[in-house]
Amino acid sequence: MELIDRYIYAVTQKLPQEQREDIAEELRGLIEDMLEERTGGEKRTNEAVEEVLLELGNPKYLAQKYRGTKKYLIGPEIFDSYVLVLKIVMITLAFAFGIGFVIKIILNPISILDHFIELIVSLVTATPAAFGWTTLGFALGEYFGGINAKDLSFEKKWKPSDLAPIPDEKRQFKRYEPIIGIGFYALLIMVFAFSNEYFGVWIFHDEFSGAIPFLNPETSGSYMFFIILILGFGIIKESLKLIFGKWTLKLVIFTAIVNLISLATVVIMINGPAFWNPGFMSELVQAGLLSEGSEAYGTVSKIWENTTFLILVLLVIGLFWDVVDGLIKSRKK
Template sequence: MKTIDRYVYAVTRRLPDAQRKDVADELRSLIEDMVYERVQDRDVTEEDVEDVLLELGPPKNLARKYRGTKKYVIGPELYDLYTMVLKISLISTVAAFSAVFIIQVILNPINIVDYFVNYLVSFFTILPMVFGWITLGFALAEYFGNGALEKLQQDKEWKPSNLPPVPDPKRQIKRREPIAGIVFYVLVIVILAFSNDYFGIWIFREDRFAGIVSFLNEDTYGSFLVVILIVFGFGIVKECLKFFYEKWTYSLVGFTAAVNLFSIVLVLFIMTDALFWNPNFMNELVQHGFVIKGSESYETIRLIWEQLTFWMLILLIFGLLWDVIAGGIKVRKAK
């Protein structure tokens, strides 16, 4: 019966992956035995199944008995996933730092000592930040999944009819999707926080590195950095919550919409501020001999530079909106 499947799913989704199959088989067998013991020789009805499930109690309580634990910030059902995501993110961060360090040494080996010191200092600044955002995301998933929302439901009389349905494959969130999202946000944080001076046009003369014309205003960029870290940090939290929900729901779509709207407002605030961009970009290109002022290539690059903010905003806003729209479409298709 579907009610049994929903109950088994509601219990096992709160357990670590390694336990789920064995517990599901054991619990389904237990429920069937209890049902047939109750009905004896007559036909099984939906009411009989509901009576047995009421006797077993709310799925959250039964899952807690299987786990043998009660209090935690990140519960067993999310802990294995949390450690996996944390490892992937930290490895990505170290890989990004190492890549930047190698590039710096190749381009300017004379300053290798300074680069190495910055390389070590970076770990003590960005790694705790990555750890904190991911932990916050999973803690919120734990809180809203097994804490506040379920406590509100538990205050009411629990009924099997309150069981959530088994996720429809059409709106399931594959784990590789939020993992890829978290890695992306982590790498962007690393690049924008510690390698922003490499974000520009690289100038080479006679096959030798001559410098970088930065897209960003190095004098004022630091004042925008906190806002940038907040934007991408909330992106990490959003991806972490997808792990718990495991499927697109209206609640998840609503939370995603709120986070993305908040991000769009902050992105507009940052990118439309003239102080964010390098005011001497075109002049520095001329000074490095990259273009000749007044030439056709100069006018083309100037036009692209003037429209860069607009198109970057369009792409970022479209990506954030599509994240919400795609989730909403999956929820509606599953209805």
């Protein structure tokens, strides 16, 4: 009898509280019935009990059947989104490490072997970590059922008119475009994240001997978060281009939103106090790159003073063109 109690306990403890009692009683009835059939009303033996329990099978699986639990980490409903995010993460990771590697080689070419080993080690440790965190995020979403596949999905109810036209050369991205884009963003992230010291005019006296920073070294730390955030958005944007393979209206809208946010952040940042390195010009002179009063000094100084304006103009044109170009190409039949 004790065996039966233990079996019933093993099944019901894995079930929701409010069902336990009912299922336990029903299960006990079932086991009694099965025993009775086997022994024909004779005295029940331990062997008979074991046989019956064996027939019912592993309590774990029986409990599973009662719960109707899904036996997967990430269900088919959100699997597509999961793969999409995973691709973005992996692409970003590959670029970040690749470019970090290149920068380190430029800065210190002699220890290329060390850098290479570092690269391999980083890849081996970071790839599973990134994979794991992404998966964990989605698995948690699945477990708590908080993710509504429809919210997450990029697809609406499908109708035949949604069918994409057979790829048109003009509408498609050349594959290298987003790759170069990601590379560019990842490069900037590495530069900013590693150290703002390298974001400037590089001075070479036989070998690399530091850089004159563009940004104000006193305040750049506080801007770092926003800069990296904007660049991160950029990488997501480029990754989506890479994955979609062609301009779609949704992609254009997303691009427009990302560009608008980036632009707004940059405008606020760049106009903020003490964004640029106030000693930039004098440091250039000190480094012997320019001599005060020369024609070159005048030109550089003029450019430097108008940097804020120039960057804004270029940024507005660039980001605007990005969206317009996409819009035109997505409309092309």
